[in-house]
Structures are given as C-alpha cells and as structure tokens.
Amino acid sequence: METERLIIDPIRAADKEDYFINISHDKKVLDTFICRYADSMEEFDFSSYPGREDLFAIRLKETGRLIGIVNFFDEKGGVCEIGYGIGSGYWGHGYATEAVKRFLEYLFTEKGLHTIYASFFTGNDASRRVMEKCGMRYDHFSEKELTYLGVDRNLTYYAIHRKYITLRDKPELKDEAAVWFHSKWGVPEQAYLDCMTAYLNRETEYGWYLCLDGDRIIGGMGVIENDFHDRKDLTPNVCAVYTEEVYRGQGIAGRLLNMVVEDMRSKGISPLYLVTDHTGFYERYGWEFLCMVQGDGEPEMTRMYVYR
Numbered sequence: 001m002e003t004e005r006l007i008i009d010p011i012r013a014a015d016k017e018d019y020f021i022n023i024s025h026d027k028k029v030l031d032t033f034i035c036r037y038a039d040s041m042e043e044f045d046f047s048s049y050p051g052r053e054d055l056f057a058i059r060l061k062e063t064g065r066l067i068g069i070v071n072f073f074d075e076k077g078g079v080c081e082i083g084y085g086i087g088s089g090y091w092g093h094g095y096a097t098e099a100v101k102r103f104l105e106y107l108f109t110e111k112g113l114h115t116i117y118a119s120f121f122t123g124n125d126a127s128r129r130v131m132e133k134c135g136m137r138y139d140h141f142s143e144k145e146l147t148y149l150g151v152d153r154n155l156t157y158y159a160i161h162r163k164y165i166t167l168r169d170k171p172e173l174k175d176e177a178a179v180w181f182h183s184k185w186g187v188p189e190q191a192y193l194d195c196m197t198a199y200l201n202r203e204t205e206y207g208w209y210l211c212l213d214g215d216r217i218i219g220g221m222g223v224i225e226n227d228f229h230d231r232k233d234l235t236p237n238v239c240a241v242y243t244e245e246v247y248r249g250q251g252i253a254g255r256l257l258n259m260v261v262e263d264m265r266s267k268g269i270s271p272l273y274l275v276t277d278h279t280g281f282y283e284r285y286g287w288e289f290l291c292m293v294q295g296d297g298e299p300e301m302t303r304m305y306v307y308r
Contacts, residue, residue: 023068029085080111166259187240220242229295230295
C-alpha cells in the first residue's frame with residue numbers, strides 16, 4: 001500500500017530498531033497506544049511481529065524507515081477494529097491521517113469489510129481528529145473498559161461503515177439523492193429526479209449508484225444518455241462522479257465505477273463513456289482515453305474516456 005508520502009507494508013525483521021525507538025520505547029506513544037514498554041533493545045522481544053498478517057509498518061517513502069504501525073483485530077462478519085501509532089518525533093505532519101485513510105481503503109476494498117471501529121483513550125483529541133478526518137463518526141463510550149499503566153481507562157469508539165447500493169435497492173433515497181447530486185454539480189434537482197424516476201420505473205436500465213456511510217450518502221454516480229457534450233454518438237455516459245472530500249482516498253469512486261461497469265455489462269450495455277478533466281485516475285480502473293469532446297457551453301475541450 002502506498003500514499004503520497006508513505007508505504008504501508010508488513011513488518012520485517014530489519015525493523016526491530018525503528019519499532020523499538022518509535023513505538024515500544026517511546027513513552028509519549030505508549031501513553032495513548034496500548035503496547036508493552038521496552039527499556040532496552042536487549043529486553044525487547046520483537047520475534048512475533050515480522051510476518052504477521054494483521055500488523056503493518058508505516059514507512060516514509062524517502063527513507064523506507066518505519067515511523068509507526070497500523071493494525072486490525074477482532075475481525076468477524078465483515079467487522080473489525082483498527083489501531084495505529086506514530087513515533088512522537090513524527091507527530092504534527094499528518095502521517096497518521098494519511099496512513100489510516102489508505103488502510104481503511106485496504107480493509108474495505110481488499111478485505112471486503114463493511115464496518116470498521118477505532119477507539120481512543122477519552123481526552124486524546126489528536127487521535128479523535130485523525131478519526132474524524134478519515135470520515136469516522138462517534139459510535140459509543142465505554143467507561144473503565146480496561147486498566148492500562150495502572151489506570152482505569154475510558155474508551156471512546158468511532159466507526160465508519162460502507163454500503164454500496166443501486167437506487168433500486170433503496171428507492172426511498174430518491175429525493176435525498178437528487179438533492180445530494182444537485183448540491184455537488186449544480187445541475188437542476190428536477191433533472192436528477194427525472195432520470196432516477198425513469199430508472200426506478202424501469203423505463204431505462206441506466207442506473208444510479210450510491211455509497212452509504214450508515215444512512216448518509218458519501219459517494220455516487222449515475223448513467224445517462226449524454227453528459228452535456230457534442231458527441232451524441234458516444235453513449236451512454238457515466239456522470240456525476242463524486243465522493244465527499246473527507247472520504248476521498250479510500251477507494252470509493254473506484255468501487256462504484258466497477259459496480260457500474262459490472263451492472264451495465266450484465267444488461268448487455270457496453271462500452272461506457274465519461275467526460276472528465278482528470279488525468280491518471282480513471283486509468284487505474286481500466287478506462288482508456290478516447291478523444292477530446294466539446295462540452296455544451298464550455299470554452300475548452302474536455303477529455304472523453306471509454307470502458308470497453
């Protein structure tokens with residue numbers, strides 16, 4: 001796993017010194033992250049860490065050195081909890097948020113989980129902010145859940161949920177979805193309602209697709225005949241691709257794009273087209289640049305992609 005500045009990969013035997021310095025011997029970290037303190041390298045038992053499938057190093061790309069760790073545990077029925085720690089010498093640079101966002105993507109996309117929890121000692125505002133920046137929301141409070149460093153600890157739990165649906169799965173979301181898409185793109189709400197109603201009434205198979213966090217829409221896209229450009233022959237078009245900013249970098253748009261492709265293909269609808277100003281994103285999911293097209297009322301040409 002990679003981010004702009006980090007690599008997240010399995011623990012190696014060669015990580016022992018960095019793990020000792022940044023985690024097990026860093027008392028600032030151990031005030032907030034549950035781990036056994038090691039006073040010296042000689043007494044530090046590192047043997048069980050390398051090769052674990054639930055524990056990952058957080059490394060700086062520029063050096064390859066371990067600066068923190070992230071793990072998941074208590075996985076059952078599509079649900080798990082995560083923990084994370086960054087050496088105190090690296091605090092204040094956004095590394096925890098960057099790593100956790102990518103780790104959530106891994107758990108949702110590659111592990112196929114749908115609910116992920118994280119907890120912090122009540123009063124640890126830095127950890128709370130990391131969770132909030134990653135789209136997690138307050139779930140529950142647990143008084144005196146455990147004793148750590150001789151102190152009874154209260155834990156505050158945050159959670160993040162993922163559910164990918166078509167509008168036909170939850171037609172009662174039609175009005176809310178139309179408002180949500182309108183707020184992102186400025187296209188009249190009624191235009192979305194007309195397309196969605198036709199889809200729900202089975203007048204068309206061009207669908208609408210949503211990602212939900214609990215009951216909130218956090219990502220979505222649709223399929224329409226033409227997304228306001230001059231190449232009327234290139235149809236149908238994926239449109240209104242959007243993910244709420246706080247949830248970006250977690251694979252939501254990619255999962256929705258794949259969902260659209262699979263759904264349309266199952267109905268014999270292929271190829272698909274979309275217009276965008278982005279470069280380098282859609283290629284990750286099998287889309288290919290096709291040509292430049294003229295958007296309705298737009299002064300500049302825009303890029304047209306195809307999924308064959």
